[in-house]
Amino acid sequence: MNEIIDILSYNFFQNAIGAAILASISCGIIGTYIVARRIVFISGGITHASFGGIGIAWFLGLNPILGAAIFGVFSALGIEWVSKKTDVRQDSVIGILWALGMALGIIFIYMTPGYAPNLMSFLFGSILTVSSLDLYLLSALSVLTISVFALMMRPIVYVAFDETYAQTHKAPVQFLNYLMIALVALAIVLNIKVVGIILVISFLTIPQTIANMFTQDFGKMIIGAITFGIIGSLLGLFMAYKLNVPSGATIIFSFVILFIIAKIVQLSLLKLSRKVDE
Amino acid sequence: MTKLLELKSVYAGYDNKIVLRDVDLIVKKNDFIGIIGPNGGGKTTLLKVILGLIKPIEGSIKFNNIDDNLIGYLPQINTIDRKFPISVREVILSGLMSHKKLFGRYQSEDKRKAKELMEQMGILHLKNKNIGELSGGQLQRVFLCRAIISNPQILILDEPDTYVDSHFEMELYGVLDKLNEHMAIILVSHDIGTISSHVKTIACVNGSLCYHDSNIINQEQLKTYNCPIDLITHGDVPHRVLKKH
Numbered sequence: 001m002n003e004i005i006d007i008l009s010y011n012f013f014q015n016a017i018g019a020a021i022l023a024s025i026s027c028g029i030i031g032t033y034i035v036a037r038r039i040v041f042i043s044g045g046i047t048h049a050s051f052g053g054i055g056i057a058w059f060l061g062l063n064p065i066l067g068a069a070i071f072g073v074f075s076a077l078g079i080e081w082v083s084k085k086t087d088v089r090q091d092s093v094i095g096i097l098w099a100l101g102m103a104l105g106i107i108f109i110y111m112t113p114g115y116a117p118n119l120m121s122f123l124f125g126s127i128l129t130v131s132s133l134d135l136y137l138l139s140a141l142s143v144l145t146i147s148v149f150a151l152m153m154r155p156i157v158y159v160a161f162d163e164t165y166a167q168t169h170k171a172p173v174q175f176l177n178y179l180m181i182a183l184v185a186l187a188i189v190l191n192i193k194v195v196g197i198i199l200v201i202s203f204l205t206i207p208q209t210i211a212n213m214f215t216q217d218f219g220k221m222i223i224g225a226i227t228f229g230i231i232g233s234l235l236g237l238f239m240a241y242k243l244n245v246p247s248g249a250t251i252i253f254s255f256v257i258l259f260i261i262a263k264i265v266q267l268s269l270l271k272l273s274r275k276v277d278e
Numbered sequence: 279m280t281k282l283l284e285l286k287s288v289y290a291g292y293d294n295k296i297v298l299r300d301v302d303l304i305v306k307k308n309d310f311i312g313i314i315g316p317n318g319g320g321k322t323t324l325l326k327v328i329l330g331l332i333k334p335i336e337g338s339i340k341f342n343n344i345d346d347n348l349i350g351y352l353p354q355i356n357t358i359d360r361k362f363p364i365s366v367r368e369v370i371l372s373g374l375m376s377h378k379k380l381f382g383r384y385q386s387e388d389k390r391k392a393k394e395l396m397e398q399m400g401i402l403h404l405k406n407k408n409i410g411e412l413s414g415g416q417l418q419r420v421f422l423c424r425a426i427i428s429n430p431q432i433l434i435l436d437e438p439d440t441y442v443d444s445h446f447e448m449e450l451y452g453v454l455d456k457l458n459e460h461m462a463i464i465l466v467s468h469d470i471g472t473i474s475s476h477v478k479t480i481a482c483v484n485g486s487l488c489y490h491d492s493n494i495i496n497q498e499q500l501k502t503y504n505c506p507i508d509l510i511t512h513g514d515v516p517h518r519v520l521k522k523h
Contacts, residue, residue, distance in 0.1 A: 038359070152381060154371075154372075218368075
């Protein structure tokens with residue numbers, strides 16, 4: 001217990017806790033949209049494409065997160081555009097973009113003279129080294145996603161649920177689709193620091209899947225996903241510190257443990273309600 | 279009688295493929311039009327043109343004194359993602375989308391309307407259920423509520439009799455007959471037998487459209503309409519005869 005109080009007094013650890021909570025908020029909201037809309041593969045594509053942006057920004061001496069954000073948002077808008085305006089198969093396009101982003105990232109990082117960055121921290125996250133800038137960006141993202149959903153949750157959900165029907169009602173389907181896919185890209189990119197490229201998709205899907213076990217309501221699923229996100233990421237954070245391993249891996253590991261516990265709880269609740277019925 | 283909608287020599291299709299040729303159709307107040315035709319004949323394309331989902335390549339579509347937002351639409355149910363986290367009540371409220379601004383709130387008036395409809399359709403007890411928990415018939419009722427909550431002047435139904443039992447089918451046509459008192463109905467069906475006993479007129483869509491100004495149709499007429507479908511006849515005692523052709 002004393003140890004926990006001790007590490008809580010460190011500035012870097014407080015930052016990490018802040019990052020974990022902020023990541024849970026943005027991932028909780030955006031991830032619910034991703035899971036409900038079944039665009040997990042698209043999100044995976046955007047994630048890996050953004051690595052190209054990291055490489056290019058590194059090569060040009062810019063902030064890697066800025067590079068990833070620009071690259072990620074444009075890939076996302078590109079995927080949306082290609083799948084709506086052309087008859088190219090969407091999943092093939094995503095597959096190409098996925099690999100291209102990774103390839104570009106590695107080429108540019110290796111071409112950059114001098115010190116090569118620690119690739120591991122991009123791939124698996126390093127929540128213990130988040131800067132104040134990262135925290136500002138994560139806060140801005142949370143405020144943005146909360147406002148978008150507070151103002152337009154119904155149209156967003158209705159369009160996601162039945163796009164064709166929304167079109168017959170002259171709803172701004174295209175605008176909402178582009179807005180949401182851009183938000184998905186931003187959420188992914190800004191959370192790369194916390195869990196890394198390879199694992200960010202689980203932050204966007206596991207807490208949502210756990211929440212989905214207990215509620216079928218979009219709004220409640222968001223609240224649940226944020227809650228499970230916070231619990232899992234804080235657990236993972238302590239584990240990462242204790243074991244001295246990348247935070248992304250321990251956070252995702254905690255999520256899966258939570259998932260298993262939730263499944264057991266869900267099954268016993270089901271059994272219980274059957275007994276009551278009898 | 280008031281014309282609500284008029285299609286004049288409409289050609290429509292996808293990319294370079296024309297599916298509908300030279301289609302004329304007039305929808306008047308209190309019409310109940312059954313649309314029949316073979317698969318791939320253009321039934322769905324015709325609905326899409328009317329709903330404004332695709333623009334005609336040629337020809338005109340004109341709405342007379344109705345706001346073209348005010349079309350109620352019940353899509354084919356297999357196009358719906360039944361695992362989507364949305365409740366019955368929310369699905370029904372989404373039928374008011376065109377009445378709302380992007381940032382618009384839903385008022386208690388809207389919720390009262392939804393509740394009233396659910397009561398009429400006997401699905402009020404399901405209002406907080408997820409759509410994934412419903413049977414086919416219950417789901418059709420939910421989507422019918424969504425289609426009519428905005429009080430449209432034209433109601434379009436795309437194969438509402440699939441995935442439902444015959445009991446619900448009867449009930450559905452009872453409801454439609456009542457709705458028809460204050461809205462025009464366009465109904466697409468593959469089961470011409472059932473629809474011909476409820477609709478007032480029949481339109482055959484197979485590339486072009488043939489309008490048949492009555493609900494009685496025979497195999498010869500279908501042939502001249504170039505509409506190769508099975509005909510099911512209804513006599514005094516309901517019986518079904520499938521003719522060879």
